[in-house]
Amino acid sequence: MSSDAGPPRAGATNPMAAEQRPPLAVLLGRALRRRCPRCGAGGIWLSWFKMRHACPVCGQVFERGESHDFFIGAYLINLVVAEASAIIIAAIMWITLGSRVSFNVLWGASMVLAMIMPVIFYPFSRELWLAFDLYFRPSEAGDVAGR
Ligand SMILES: [Zn+2]
Numbered sequence: 001m002s003s004d005a006g007p008p009r010a011g012a013t014n015p016m017a018a019e020q021r022p023p024l025a026v027l028l029g030r031a032l033r034r035r036c037p038r039c040g041a042g043g044i045w046l047s048w049f050k051m052r053h054a055c056p057v058c059g060q061v062f063e064r065g066e067s068h069d070f071f072i073g074a075y076l077i078n079l080v081v082a083e084a085s086a087i088i089i090a091a092i093m094w095i096t097l098g099s100r101v102s103f104n105v106l107w108g109a110s111m112v113l114a115m116i117m118p119v120i121f122y123p124f125s126r127e128l129w130l131a132f133d134l135y136f137r138p139s140e141a142g143d144v145a146g147r
Contacts, residue, residue: 021138024131031127036060037134045123054145061145062130064137071126073133078125082117089113 027037036044041057054061063070090110097106 021135024135027131027135028128031131032124034123034127037127037131048119048123051123051126059144060134061143062126064130064133064140064143070133071129074126074129077129078118078121081125082121083114085121086110086113086117 026040030037030040033042034045035042036055036058038060039055039058041055044052044055044062046052051062053063087110090106090113093101093109094106
C-alpha cells in the first residue's frame, strides 16, 4: 500500500488544508495517548471525563463546528467499541473457561464489562472522533481559541 492511501489530498482546491494535515496514523496515535490530536501536546484532560475547551499549546478548540453536538459521533464510537470489546472478552472467557464456570458467572461478568468498558473507553472515543474530524476537516472557522 502506498503512503497516499486515504482520502484524496485537497492540494488542488485547498493547499492550506493539505500542508497542515498530519497523517491519520499520527493523529490516531496521539488520540490513543490522550494527547491533542493536532499538535501532540499532553494535559488536555482535566479529569478522566472532563476535557479542556481548547489545547493549551496549539489552541485547537475541541468542540468544532456544531459545538453543542460535536461529540455525538464519539458516543457512537464509544458504544460500539466498548460493547463489542465486552462481548469479545466474555466470549474469550467462555471459550477458555468453558464448563469450569457456570453460565451465571459468565453472564454477570459480561454485564459488568458492558457497564465498565464505556467508562474506560470514554476519553479515547472523544479523542478518536476529534482525530478523524481533524483529518477529514483540517481547518475550520473558529478552530483556534483566541484567534
Ligand atoms: Zn494542540
